[in-house]
Amino acid sequence: MRSCKLPSGAEMPVLGLGTWRMGETGRRRAEELDALKYGLDLGYPMIDTAEMYGEGGAEEIVGDALAGRSIRPFIVSKVYPHNASRAGTIAACERSLKRMRLDRIDLYLLHWRGGAPIEETFEAFYKLRNAGKIGDFGVSNFDLDDMEDAAGLDKGLTGTNQVLYCLSRRGPEFDLLPWMRKRSIPLMAYSPLDQGELLRKAPLRKIADEVGCTPAQLALAWLFAQPGVVTIPKSSTRERVKENFAALDVKLPPKILADLDRAFPPPRTKQPLEML
Ligand code: NDP
Numbered sequence: 001m002r003s004c005k006l007p008s009g010a011e012m013p014v015l016g017l018g019t020w021r022m023g024e025t026g027r028r029r030a031e032e033l034d035a036l037k038y039g040l041d042l043g044y045p046m047i048d049t050a051e052m053y054g055e056g057g058a059e060e061i062v063g064d065a066l067a068g069r070s071i072r073p074f075i076v077s078k079v080y081p082h083n084a085s086r087a088g089t090i091a092a093c094e095r096s097l098k099r100m101r102l103d104r105i106d107l108y109l110l111h112w113r114g115g116a117p118i119e120e121t122f123e124a125f126y127k128l129r130n131a132g133k134i135g136d137f138g139v140s141n142f143d144l145d146d147m148e149d150a151a152g153l154d155k156g157l158t159g160t161n162q163v164l165y166c167l168s169r170r171g172p173e174f175d176l177l178p179w180m181r182k183r184s185i186p187l188m189a190y191s192p193l194d195q196g197e198l199l200r201k202a203p204l205r206k207i208a209d210e211v212g213c214t215p216a217q218l219a220l221a222w223l224f225a226q227p228g229v230v231t232i233p234k235s236s237t238r239e240r241v242k243e244n245f246a247a248l249d250v251k252l253p254p255k256i257l258a259d260l261d262r263a264f265p266p267p268r269t270k271q272p273l274e275m276l
Contacts, residue, residue: 001045002248004186004230008136008158012107012186013074014224015248016046017241018234023057032236036065039241040073048162048188048232050078050111051096059099066100075100076107076162076188076232078140081115088116089124093133107159108134112141112275122155129158138162140190143273144176151183164274165189165229167222167264168198171271181228189223189231191276203263210259213250216240220247222260 003011017039022032036047047065049058059077066072077100083092093108108128110121118139125137138159139150150157161180165172166189180187193199199215208218216233223231224247233244252260 001043002224004228005184006107006136006159007156007183007185010136012160012230013045014230015044015245016048016074016076016230016232017044018190018232019047019049019058019062020053020234022236023054023059023061028236029061033061033064035236035238035241036061038238039245040065040069042242042245044073044245046074046076046232048076051083051092052078052080052111056095056099059096063100063102066102074106075102076109077105078109078111079121081110081112083115084110084121085116086120086124089121090128093128097133104133104135106135107138109138109140109159109162113139113146118150119153122150122153122157126155141273141275144179147176147179157185160186160188162188162190164191164276165223166192166194166198167204167219167260168194168201169274170264170266171274174267174270176273177228186228186230189229192223192231192233193219195276207256207259207263211250211252211256213247214243216244217247217250220244221250221252222257224248225252225257
């Protein structure tokens with residue numbers, strides 16, 4: 001599996017399983033657990049979750065999916081801003097670890113900026129890192145000005161910035177992504193299929209036919225073609241988990257990348273970071 005280097009030097013896989021909307025109702029639990037286990041069996045090397053998803057329900061499903069496995073994927077989770085104080089971050093991390101029955105989260109992110117001052121959150125992240133409870137730490141939904149604030153702190157982030165980025169939402173390419181690339185901070189693209197919306201767009205479907213892949217595979221393969229970008233599509237069905245994994249094998253020649261640029265043009269001006 002291809003990977004990206006984090007600022008700490010650790011490797012982060014380019015593809016993982018998203019878990020938003022999992023663990024919200026008991027009705028779909030078996031299906032969600034099955035999809036995650038199936039994904040891990042296929043070889044997905046990373047899972048993205050958060051204490052917010054299903055208010056802990058998604059992390060519990062991740063714990064069940066991991067139970068009894070000898071190979072553990074790279075685990076990403078996130079702290080709510082309202083829990084992100086000095087003491088609150090540590091307590092939230094302990095709860096996440098317990099729900100997933102793990103002793104370490106590989107990459108722990110501030111879900112969005114808003115609660116405690118980021119200095120406090122980062123101090124707590126440092127403590128957790130020194131205690132071995134997290135590997136690296138980062139942020140999510142940070143636009144360029146937020147990243148500049150984070151970079152100005154004594155204890156700079158060692159991980160990633162997870163943001164909304166896909167073919168139909170290319171805003172980060174104008175300034176955020178180049179800024180991150182310059183500092184060797186990979187971007188983790190969430191909602192790579194725009195939650196399914198992107199797949200209904202006629203130009204994507206047409207170009208996918210030409211390439212000989214599905215629209216979802218084309219959307220993911222385009223992200224893999226962007227240097228310093230990793231992504232985490234979510235599906236609760238086996239067929240789609242498999243389909244998305246196979247996007248790793250889809251190679252996009254320059255002509256197809258140019259067609260995609262015409263159909264989904266890159267930004268020409270600054271666009272405030274969108275957030276779901
Ligand atoms: P995605 O872009 O991954 O799309 C998920 C939706 O697309 C689901 O409805 C899924 O349905 C459907 N889908 C998945 N694969 C296919 C396919 N091959 N063909 C057709 N439909 C498909 O959206 P998400 O918002 O879930 O983003 C991915 C992950 O990113 C989240 O799960 C979460 O982990 C993270 N995230 C982080 C945020 C943040 O603020 N940091 C915000 C949003 C997401 P089904 O399940 O029925 O297959």
